[in-house]
Amino acid sequence: xxxxxxxxxxxxxxxxxxxxxxxxxxxxxxxxxxxxxxxxxxxxxxxxxxxxxxxxxxxxxxxxxxxxxxxxxxxxxxxxxxxxxxxxxxxxxxxxxxxxxxxxxxxxxxxxxxxxxxxxxxxxxxxxxxxxxxxxxxxxxxxxxxxxxxxxxxxxxxxxxxxxxxxxxxxxxxxxxxxxxxxxxxxxxxxxxxxxxxxxxxxxxxxxxxxxxxxxxxxxxxxxxxxxxxxxxxxxxxxxxxxxxxxxxxxxxxxxxxxxxxxxxxxxxxxxxxxxxxxxxxxxxxxxxxxxxxxxxxxxxxxx
Amino acid sequence: xxxxxxxxxxxxxxxxxxxxxxxxxxxxxxxxxxxxxxxxxxxxxxxxxxxxxxxxxxxxxxxxxxxxxxxxxxxxxxxxxxxxxxxxxxxxxxxxxxxxxxxxxxxxxxxxxxxxxxxxxxxxxxxxxxxxxxxxxxxxxxxxxxxxxxxxxxxxxxxxxxxxxxxxxxxxxxxxxxxxxxxxxxxxxxxxxxxxxxxxxxxxxxxxxxxxxxxxxxxxxxxxxxxxxxxxxxxxxxxxxxxxxxxxxxxxxxxxxxxxxxxxxxxxxxxxxxxxxxxxxxxxxxxxxxxxxx
Numbered sequence: 001x002x003x004x005x006x007x008x009x010x011x012x013x014x015x016x017x018x019x020x021x022x023x024x025x026x027x028x029x030x031x032x033x034x035x036x037x038x039x040x041x042x043x044x045x046x047x048x049x050x051x052x053x054x055x056x057x058x059x060x061x062x063x064x065x066x067x068x069x070x071x072x073x074x075x076x077x078x079x080x081x082x083x084x085x086x087x088x089x090x091x092x093x094x095x096x097x098x099x100x101x102x103x104x105x106x107x108x109x110x111x112x113x114x115x116x117x118x119x120x121x122x123x124x125x126x127x128x129x130x131x132x133x134x135x136x137x138x139x140x141x142x143x144x145x146x147x148x149x150x151x152x153x154x155x156x157x158x159x160x161x162x163x164x165x166x167x168x169x170x171x172x173x174x175x176x177x178x179x180x181x182x183x184x185x186x187x188x189x190x191x192x193x194x195x196x197x198x199x200x201x202x203x204x205x206x207x208x209x210x211x212x213x214x215x216x217x218x219x220x221x222x223x224x225x226x227x228x229x230x231x232x233x234x235x236x237x238x239x240x241x242x243x244x245x246x247x248x249x250x251x252x253x254x255x256x257x258x259x260x261x262x263x264x265x266x267x268x269x270x271x272x273x274x275x276x277x278x279x280x281x282x283x284x285x286x287x288x289x290x291x292x293x294x295x296x297x298x299x300x301x302x303x304x
Numbered sequence: 305x306x307x308x309x310x311x312x313x314x315x316x317x318x319x320x321x322x323x324x325x326x327x328x329x330x331x332x333x334x335x336x337x338x339x340x341x342x343x344x345x346x347x348x349x350x351x352x353x354x355x356x357x358x359x360x361x362x363x364x365x366x367x368x369x370x371x372x373x374x375x376x377x378x379x380x381x382x383x384x385x386x387x388x389x390x391x392x393x394x395x396x397x398x399x400x401x402x403x404x405x406x407x408x409x410x411x412x413x414x415x416x417x418x419x420x421x422x423x424x425x426x427x428x429x430x431x432x433x434x435x436x437x438x439x440x441x442x443x444x445x446x447x448x449x450x451x452x453x454x455x456x457x458x459x460x461x462x463x464x465x466x467x468x469x470x471x472x473x474x475x476x477x478x479x480x481x482x483x484x485x486x487x488x489x490x491x492x493x494x495x496x497x498x499x500x501x502x503x504x505x506x507x508x509x510x511x512x513x514x515x516x517x518x519x520x521x522x523x524x525x526x527x528x529x530x531x532x533x534x535x536x537x538x539x540x541x542x543x544x545x546x547x548x549x550x551x552x553x554x555x556x557x558x559x560x561x562x563x564x565x566x567x568x569x570x571x572x573x574x575x576x577x578x579x580x581x582x583x584x585x586x587x588x589x590x591x592x593x594x595x596x597x598x
Contacts, residue, residue, distance in 0.1 A: 008502055012399045016410050019396045019473075023414050026470065029439070030428045042437045044445055092324040099317025100310050107321060114332045116584045120531035120553050121576045124560040124569045125335035125342065136334040177331035182324065190307070197309040207311040211320075236421035238535035239553075243561065254421045258539060261427065270431050270438070281424040288419035292412065295419070299475075300482050 030281075033274040034058065041271040053271065061276035065256040066248070071283070073168075074235055074253040080172040081234035082227045089181030089226065090219065094211050096182070097189040098197070114179045120239055126174055127243055130164045133173075166250050171241060175234050181226045184301050188222050189215065225298030228291045232284050253280045336577075342570035354567075361571040370547065371555070371572070378552045381465060381533065386525040388469040390518070393476030398506060400477075401484035411481065418474035422467075422535035429467040430540050453541065457548025460541045464549055467536050468529060476521050483517040484510060523587040527580050552576055 033041050035054035040047060062068065096108055119126065129135060141147040164170030192215065200210045241252040257280055260273040288295055311317065343361050345354035365371050400410045417425070431438045435452040443451050453460040487510060495505045534553045537543060543550035543558060550558070552572065560569030 003496055005502060009402075009404055012402055012404055013406075016396065016399050016407070019392070020410060020413055022392075022470075023417055023474070026425065026428050026432065027416075029432055033431060033438075044437065044441045045439060046437070088324050088327065091320045095317045095320035097307055098310050099314045099320075101314035101317055107325070110333075111324065111328060114328050116581055117332075117336065117577055118527075118531045118580075120534060121556070121573055121580060122332075122335050122339055123557065124566060124573060125338035126331060127561075128338065129331060129335050133330060136330055173327060174331040177324075177327035179328075194307065194309040197307075201309070201311075207313065207316055210311075232419055238421065238423045238538070239557065242538075254423050254535075257423050257427050261430070261539065268437055270434070273427060274431060277424050277427045281420050284419045284421065285416065288416060292415065296415065296478055296482075299418075299478055 030274045030277055033271055034278050036271050038269060038271060041274075042268055054275075057271045057275035058279065061260065061272045061279060064272060065259050065276050067253060067256065067276065067279055069249075070251055070253040070256045071279075073250055074283075076168055077171045077175075077237075077241070077252060078231045078235040080168060081175045082231040084172060084176040085181045085230045086223050086227050088176055089179075089185050090216065090223075092182045093185030093189055094207075094215065097186055098207065098210075111179045111182055114177070115183075119174060119178075123239060123243065130170045130174065130244055132162065133164050133170075134162045165244050166247050168250065170244050171250065171252075172234075174240065175237065181230070184222055184226055184298075185219065187301070188219055192218060221294075221297075222301075224291070224294045225301060228287065228294045229298035232287060232295070235284050256280075339570045339573050339577075342567050343574045346567050357567075361567050362575075365568060365571050365575070370550075373547060374550050374552055374555045377461070377548065377550060378530065380461065381468070381549075381551055382526045382529040385465045385468045385472070385529055386522065388465065389472035389525060390476050390521055392469070393473045393480055394518075396473070397477050397480035397484055398510065400481060401510075402502075414477045415474050417471050418478070420471065422471065422532055423539045425471055426464075426467050426536040426539035429463065429470070433463045433466070453545075455545055457545055460545060460549045464533065464536050464540055467540065468533060471532075472525060472528065476525070479517055479521055480514065483514040487513050520587065523583050527583055530576065530580065 029046075032048060032050050033046060034057050036046070036051035036057075037053045040051050092111065096104065096111075132138075138147070141150075164173070196214060197210065200214055205213070236254060237252070238254050242255045245251045245255070257276060260276040262268045262270060262273060342354070344356065344358060346357045346361070396410070396414060400407050400414070433440045433451075433453060435441055435444055435454065440451055451459055453463045491509055492505055495509055500508065530551075531553055533551050534557065537549055537551055537554045541549040543554050553576070556569050556572045556576070559565045559572065563569075
């Protein structure tokens, strides 16, 4: 604060408080609605005094949408994506920053371009690839005549096929296949002093040793930031899991929310829907609150 | 920027990049190429491969009034929600940056909405904005039938805009606050010494210095409104009523997976990709400018 501005300060507080209410209101309303019974939740206007059915509703939502296994799936997919991202991006950034090889710039741009097109806009063909993940390789072998050659020589017809629909790898791998984290690491590696590399080389460390013993411990902050962001991002995915999990065993929690929308003709069970919403949005909320520092840092550094 | 000291065994170096290269080839470049191929061919109904049709798919899409309605709905959605989310976030961040007592609370809480999954907040807003229950239903008690997102296209559009903006206020707030805090305090104090008030300082110092962030967020918000809107639309309106909220990504999904028109969906994907690439190039022009500010 530079000068005394009592009026302006008053308005600042007023507007900020309005913003605070605007942000917090949906959370509060969802929680209160989740505590009412069928009649109270449909009162117009709904009473803002909490009802007494909170735990019953939570339990009903949990059972109706079968949230237990779905939350577990969400944890596996979000955790897998975060871990995969943290590892794969570190490896690639190390390769781009610490080596000089022919085609390095081409590789850099090939990876960089993937930042431009999100999964949502190329969803249809990506779905086809996941239905048979070896299809690109089969096509390449067909075109180059390699499969013809193999058939002539060994008499075996080559038809590669590996479907990843309804599997964790089908959910996770396409989410890992973008460049977000690579550039976070790249920026960080570029700030690591050259003297460290020189000293390590002097002491006889090869690239692998340098990477594991020096670079990785140094990038712990980056890993926390990237991991947090990626976990949230994967947890909140909707379109992708909706498409590729056709059977219930691999469905994720966020996609199950659709089951809870009250039917037009049926009884308006908003209290159950809101209880389900609360359960699904709680884990990311807890993560944001606990990891706030890393969350903010990761968002700003990845600049998505 | 390049490293001065590197490792000489570059064959090992390439090995480090192999996992990512395989991933992006399989799940990015192949599908993107496939989309181009599909958009130029037509799948025959009884099998037997694709026949080459050139730009016919694009022609039939561009001649379809449904598609243009979807484009204009997307643009309206992108324009209004980006404007709302950015304006509210800018005001809140500028005020939080004044660092009055208790501003830490806002710094913590205003970020929360961004952590919520779009479909979850969509379901919450569907209840809050429902015509027969929840909160906005009060207006229907006073003037029956004035608010019904299930029947009125404008109401439905307003609902998804509110839900999307609510989430992205949190996102924009993070970036605006970081930008404000990066401005040296000495600049502000010097201006105050010279007798300029809070508003004057905002327009003459803070606002010009954060323009790069504004451009950056503008592009991000618009591109996100093309993709992140899917969950919101699917939960709140399913593209209805009468296609009023059938945004481009939602139309790709429903044409491709419900209508099984892969070629048409692929052609639409290509158009959307080009649009996003254009926006990204636009953004890089400004990102380069941004470097000059530092």
